Amino acid sequence: MTPHARVRAGMRRRHNWVQLLKFCAVGGSGYAVNLAVFALSVGPGGAHHLIAATIAFVVAVTNNFWWNRSWTFGARSGHAGFQGARFLAVSVGAFLFGAAVLELLVTGADVPEVGAQALSIIAATPLNFVGNKMWSFGH
DSSP states (O other), rough: OOHHHHHHTTTTTTHHHHHHHHHHHHHHHHHHHHHHHHHHTTTTTTOOOHHHHHHHHHHHHHHHHHIEEEEEEETTSSSSHHHHHHHHHHHHHHHHHHHHHHIIIIIIIIOOHHHHHHHHHHHHHHHHHHHIIISSSSO
16 A cells, blocks of 8 residues: 555544544643753753754653653553654654754744744644654554
């Protein structure tokens, strides 16, 4: 089955929408953690926005892995090391996409840094969900 057909078929299953809502709830907590760490890093910390985004990512990704593994995808029976490596790979890919969006918003559109970070995380969320559902915690 092609990836496009697989995604289309998956959109018809209620279970996938429940997982998406759980993923967004976990992501909401990670989003708050990320923005708080980012704001502290660029504000009082004086870090460059891309360095601050990296620091915030590292803190938030740990929280998100645990919650997504145990609650969103119920993948506790899988090997945590393999899942963690895949989760990190997907998260880094989504982070790099988000960092590019952040850079474009800050330097190209003159959006304030914290607002740009908020938008970049939202833009990267669909990539993160699909990658984690289909690869990191997939059966």
